[in-house]
Amino acid sequence: MEYQKLGQTNLCISRIGFGGAPIGGADYGKVNDQQSILAVKAAYKLGINFYDTADIYGFGHSEKILAKGFSPKEKKNVFMATKFGVRWDYKKNKSYRDLSHCYIKKAVEKSLFNLKISTIPLYQIHYPDPETPISETMETLKKLQKDDKINFIGCSNFTADLIKKYQKYGRIESAQMSYNILDQRAEKNLFPICKKLKMSIIAYSPLAQGLLSGKYGEKTKFPNNDRRNRGIYFTKEILKRATPIIAELKKLGRQYHKTPAQVAIRWILDHPQITCVLVGIKNPKQAKEALGALGWRLTSEERKKLSKMGKKIIFKD
Numbered sequence: 387m388e389y390q391k392l393g394q395t396n397l398c399i400s401r402i403g404f405g406g407a408p409i410g411g412a413d414y415g416k417v418n419d420q421q422s423i424l425a426v427k428a429a430y431k432l433g434i435n436f437y438d439t440a441d442i443y444g445f446g447h448s449e450k451i452l453a454k455g456f457s458p459k460e461k462k463n464v465f466m467a468t469k470f471g472v473r474w475d476y477k478k479n480k481s482y483r484d485l486s487h488c489y490i491k492k493a494v495e496k497s498l499f500n501l502k503i504s505t506i507p508l509y510q511i512h513y514p515d516p517e518t519p520i521s522e523t524m525e526t527l528k529k530l531q532k533d534d535k536i537n538f539i540g541c542s543n544f545t546a547d548l549i550k551k552y553q554k555y556g557r558i559e560s561a562q563m564s565y566n567i568l569d570q571r572a573e574k575n576l577f578p579i580c581k582k583l584k585m586s587i588i589a590y591s592p593l594a595q596g597l598l599s600g601k602y603g604e605k606t607k608f609p610n611n612d613r614r615n616r617g618i619y620f621t622k623e624i625l626k627r628a629t630p631i632i633a634e635l636k637k638l639g640r641q642y643h644k645t646p647a648q649v650a651i652r653w654i655l656d657h658p659q660i661t662c663v664l665v666g667i668k669n670p671k672q673a674k675e676a677l678g679a680l681g682w683r684l685t686s687e688e689r690k691k692l693s694k695m696g697k698k699i700i701f702k703d
């Protein structure tokens with residue numbers, strides 16, 4: 387396993403992180419809790435020490451499954467990074483943002499309880515909330531740091547401007563963002579601000595929700611309880627335009643004795659600014675496969691070719 391420092395901290399986190407959205411079991415197709423726990427255990431054995439989750443993933447289920455994957459001793463060796471700030475309105479049946487003092491105070495206790503730990507190593511703001519003053523959110527988080535409820539603060543789905551604004555109120559160590567061959571939007575503004583402020587970049591959706599593994603096609607039908615029915619990747623248009631990229635991943639895979647998924651993850655790791663790639667993992671096989679992205683490199687020509695092909699797929703900002 388390879389490890390890198392998180393932001394300006396002394397925490398060394400694995401370059402492959404365990405993405406905990408699927409194991410929430412609510413919104414990512416077929417998931418089996420027993421397999422999820424085995425996946426966490428397999429990831430630990432393989433050297434993964436960074437586990438990303440959120441209070442909204444399965445309404446706490448992802449956090450609870452993670453906690454079940456480790457012995458109390460193992461828990462001391464891992465960083466369970468959770469997120470807060472997206473809530474569910476049961477009446478309207480939709481999510482909303484909340485970064486208020488009142489909510490954070492309750493959310494942190496709930497996550498600590500679910501994760502069965504006394505301090506959250508990295509507490510990440512899941513999405514911005516334009517209704518709450520930045521000072522209110524950051525003062526609350528700094529007080530949680532003082533009280534040893536959390537160690538470090540991270541953000542996710544922020545624009546570069548917002549990162550600049552938040553950093554005026556306190557230190558944010560990492561920014562989570564979508565980054566994969568099909569979605570390179572973050573390179574333009576987010577990568578430069580993270581470099582300037584010495585923040586870690588944590589990339590999510592490396593496989594474009596599984597699309598870049600090459601196992602899905604235009605005929606794929608996902609069950610109703612799968613976010614991929616509503617997401618940006620599994621539209622007819624993107625599926626069609628991604629076909630030559632998947633063919634290229636397969637070609638490179640044959641050359642390096644790797645799977646298309648491993649090549650797609652490698653493309654991300656080969657960017658010098660990436661600290662950690664979060665791979666959504668459902669079972670031990672997927673954990674093991676993710677690790678095959680380490681220990682080798684694409685040549686700069688190969689990476690450039692994939693980047694160029696991916697840039698043709700334009701997502702609206």
Ligand SMILES: NC(=O)c1ccc[n+]([C@@H]2O[C@H](COP(=O)([O-])OP(=O)(O)OC[C@H]3O[C@@H](n4cnc5c(N)ncnc54)[C@H](OP(=O)(O)O)[C@@H]3O)[C@@H](O)[C@H]2O)c1
Binds near residue numbers: 563
């Ligand atoms: N901060 C945020 O707002 C945010 C947003 C999205 C994600 N994230 C984080 O980033 C993590 C990863 O992103 P993601 O889950 O959206 O997408 P992803 O990692 O691109 O795709 C994950 C899906 O791909 C499939 N897969 C995984 N390994 C595979 C392999 N070796 N071969 C073939 N298929 C494989 C699995 O689904 P199937 O087996 O069903 O195909 C898995 O659920 C999340 O779990 C979460 O922790 C954060």
